[in-house]
Amino acid sequence: MKTLALAVALALSTSAFAQEKTIRITGFGAKSGVVRSFGINSEAAMLAAADVINKEGGVRLADGSKAKVVVDFLDDRCNAEEGISVLRRIYGTDAVVAVGPTCSNVAEPLFGILQKKVDDKGDSGLQMPVFTDVAIKVGLAKISEWAFRNVPNETTMYSSLFYWLKTKYPNAKTVFGGVEEDFAHSRASWYAVMKDRAEANGYNVLGNSKWLLNDTNFATQVREMKNANADIVAISAHPFTTCGVLKEMQRQGVKPKVLVGLTSSSSLETLQGCAKQAEGMIIPTSFAPVTKEGKAAAETTAKFKGAADLHSMAAWENMFILKQVIESEKLSGDKAQLQADRRKIRDGLAKLKETKGLMGVTKRTDDREADKPYLFVHANKGEWKVLHNPL
Amino acid sequence: MLDFFQAVSDGLLFGATYALIGIGFTLVFGVMHKLNLAYAAASIGAAYAGLLILQLGAGAPPWAVFLCAFLGGGVIGWLVYLTCFHFIPLSHQLAPLMSTVGMLLLIDEIIVHVTAGMPQNYPAMFDDVMLRAGGFTLRGDLLLVAGVSVLCMIGLLALLYRTRLGLATRAVSQQPVAAQLCGIRVARINALTFIITGLLGGIAGALIGASVGALSPLLTAPLTVKGLIVTVIGGLGSIPGAIVAGLLVGAFENVFQQFRGVTERDLYVMLLLFAFLVFRPGGLFAPKS
Numbered sequence: 223m224k225t226l227a228l229a230v231a232l233a234l235s236t237s238a239f240a241q242e243k244t245i246r247i248t249g250f251g252a253k254s255g256v257v258r259s260f261g262i263n264s265e266a267a268m269l270a271a272a273d274v275i276n277k278e279g280g281v282r283l284a285d286g287s288k289a290k291v292v293v294d295f296l297d298d299r300c301n302a303e304e305g306i307s308v309l310r311r312i313y314g315t316d317a318v319v320a321v322g323p324t325c326s327n328v329a330e331p332l333f334g335i336l337q338k339k340v341d342d343k344g345d346s347g348l349q350m351p352v353f354t355d356v357a358i359k360v361g362l363a364k365i366s367e368w369a370f371r372n373v374p375n376e377t378t379m380y381s382s383l384f385y386w387l388k389t390k391y392p393n394a395k396t397v398f399g400g401v402e403e404d405f406a407h408s409r410a411s412w413y414a415v416m417k418d419r420a421e422a423n424g425y426n427v428l429g430n431s432k433w434l435l436n437d438t439n440f441a442t443q444v445r446e447m448k449n450a451n452a453d454i455v456a457i458s459a460h461p462f463t464t465c466g467v468l469k470e471m472q473r474q475g476v477k478p479k480v481l482v483g484l485t486s487s488s489s490l491e492t493l494q495g496c497a498k499q500a501e502g503m504i505i506p507t508s509f510a511p512v513t514k515e516g517k518a519a520a521e522t523t524a525k526f527k528g529a530a531d532l533h534s535m536a537a538w539e540n541m542f543i544l545k546q547v548i549e550s551e552k553l554s555g556d557k558a559q560l561q562a563d564r565r566k567i568r569d570g571l572a573k574l575k576e577t578k579g580l581m582g583v584t585k586r587t588d589d590r591e592a593d594k595p596y597l598f599v600h601a602n603k604g605e606w607k608v609l610h611n612p613l
Numbered sequence: 614m615l616d617f618f619q620a621v622s623d624g625l626l627f628g629a630t631y632a633l634i635g636i637g638f639t640l641v642f643g644v645m646h647k648l649n650l651a652y653a654a655a656s657i658g659a660a661y662a663g664l665l666i667l668q669l670g671a672g673a674p675p676w677a678v679f680l681c682a683f684l685g686g687g688v689i690g691w692l693v694y695l696t697c698f699h700f701i702p703l704s705h706q707l708a709p710l711m712s713t714v715g716m717l718l719l720i721d722e723i724i725v726h727v728t729a730g731m732p733q734n735y736p737a738m739f740d741d742v743m744l745r746a747g748g749f750t751l752r753g754d755l756l757l758v759a760g761v762s763v764l765c766m767i768g769l770l771a772l773l774y775r776t777r778l779g780l781a782t783r784a785v786s787q788q789p790v791a792a793q794l795c796g797i798r799v800a801r802i803n804a805l806t807f808i809i810t811g812l813l814g815g816i817a818g819a820l821i822g823a824s825v826g827a828l829s830p831l832l833t834a835p836l837t838v839k840g841l842i843v844t845v846i847g848g849l850g851s852i853p854g855a856i857v858a859g860l861l862v863g864a865f866e867n868v869f870q871q872f873r874g875v876t877e878r879d880l881y882v883m884l885l886l887f888a889f890l891v892f893r894p895g896g897l898f899a900p901k902s
Binding site: 433434435443466494 | 620623725731732740824875
């Protein structure tokens with residue numbers, strides 16, 4: 223009798239489980255290579271956000287039923303060809319939207335394979351909404367109307383930073399740059415953002431030194447920096463070479479009044495590599511765990527073995543924005559209507575004028591980019607601490 | 614002019630790190646006539662292994678990290694020998710070459726997975742020592758690397774030419790069949806060669822980590838390329854050649870960077886390699902056959 227009851231209960235639960243609807247959101251990014259930590263953190267943030275959403279009942283579908291959010295995460299190795307292949311694979315699944323990639327050198331060609339304009343019958347590009355959390359190079363979403371980004375606007379942030387530095391350090395008049403020449407984000411951030419914004423704020427940019435992502439010897443570059451004797455040194459590079467340069471600056475006794483870093487360097491990696499030398503470095507960032515929501519998101523992400531930073535928390539925000547879009551656009555959740563659901567996600571994301579983020583309200587621009595709230599942090603005794611909130 | 618001399622001296626000193634890697638490449642080639650492309654990755658892997666001591670005791674001194682890297686290098690060297698050479702038919706020229714490429718990638722991926730690709734701070738020795746003469750400076754830690762390179766060369770040459778193991782190693786290198794007929798266990802000598810180069814790799818990896826100030830998987834590919842260039846320019850199989858070529862490549866690299874910029878630097882280093890391959894294929898110190 224007991225066995226029969228158990229069998230019936232099992233059959234009922236299996237049936238109920240089979241009927242449970244799901245909405246698949248697939249993340250992709252670098253989970254191997256030297257930027258592996260970005261992928262790990264984004265995946266953890268997405269899983270953590272999905273966990274919170276599912277515990278609250280999931281997402282409401284068009285017929286009023288609730289669906290659980292299922293998250294997958296694929297590795298593109300920060301390689302353009304792999305990224306394109308991964309997106310095509312995601313397109314072949316029942317995922318309604320893709321969240322990623324990590325690297326700008328992947329995002330740029332990847333957006334290129336998407337349909338440029340919606341409803342363009344002559345364009346056979348992929349019709350798949352992509353909602354980017356990390357790849358930050360300026361202005362990429364305009365490549366396709368299926369591409370959306372929730373990444374900080376570096377132009378606004380550095381403009382604000384140099385403006386603030388003007389008031390904070392009125393005697394600082396000159397800027398010298400250091401740029402990782404062979405990395406898309408670093409290069410674009412120096413030439414199109416930092417240098418440009420410094421000049422716009424009245425600074426005299428004395429020049430810049432260049433190095434490569436794999437470089438280990440920075441003696442020549444730092445000597446150029448030393449000879450320039452600028453008041454402000456701005457380093458547009460990722461943590462490994464940033465640390466190499468900072469250590470060489472220490473050896474050669476280069477001590478600018480102000481040290482400015484790249485957004486991506488406001489991470490654990492920099493502190494792990496050179497906390498002592500990075501002391502005082504100022505970086506604008508779109509995330510710091512200063513709000514109640516931010517703290518909770520960071521704690522939940524940590525439970526999924528991820529670190530909260532400006533990139534991973536964008537992935538967290540993306541999940542909640544997508545929940546909002548899924549519900550407002552009334553997705554069917556029906557696998558037969560998959561392409562229609564993807565279109566609804568695209569249209570829903572395109573309609574958004576603002577979204578709720580962990581640091582406050584994020585404005586959405588007409589070219590499908592985000593204008594996120596930000597603040598300035600600085601390295602202080604082995605931690606990134608808030609230095610100034612300009613908003 | 615001062616900048617030029619400073620660039621040359623910086624390059625010469627940093628070239629010592631290439632020399633240390635080049636010695637490992639050349640030693641294995643000299644004995645087995647095979648290239649171990651995993652050598653630089655194994656050396657960096659050994660340097661990471663050195664950091665394990667910091668996991669056990671947070672306040673471990675740098676010498677303990679270096680010792681751990683040294684021993685780790687020996688173990689990794691032996692494992693590389695077992696997996697890439699011992700069980701692989703050496704008569705197939707490409708088999709060990711490809712297996713070492715696979716090992717290079719494997720070591721790289723293991724490091725990436727364990728550290729999530731994050732750079733790891735590495736304890737430095739003499740990094741605060743700078744010898745100054747007016748505006749001219751020399752880094753203490755790189756002088757240490759150069760000194761260790763020369764000591765390694767002397768030690769290896771003494772081992773090869775003053776010990777029974779060295780005699781056996783040279784015999785295996787020159788006539789493996791005859792050496793076997795004389796009772797020398799060729800497999801044992803080959804394994805010992807890998808352990809010795811592994812120990813050396815451990816020192817090299819630790820010194821490179823200390824001079825760079827951090828370890829990252831980003832180090833393995835450029836060190837492999839530079840190590841190979843150094844081995845070819847120095848003369849395949851020549852230990853003094855590896856040292857001289859390492860210093861030369863470092864100096865040329867810095868001079869090219871000074872005059873042509875960082876984006877053209879490697880282009881000229883490659884042209885230098887091609888020039889050697891065309892005009893002096895045996896390298897600077899081609900061993901007499």
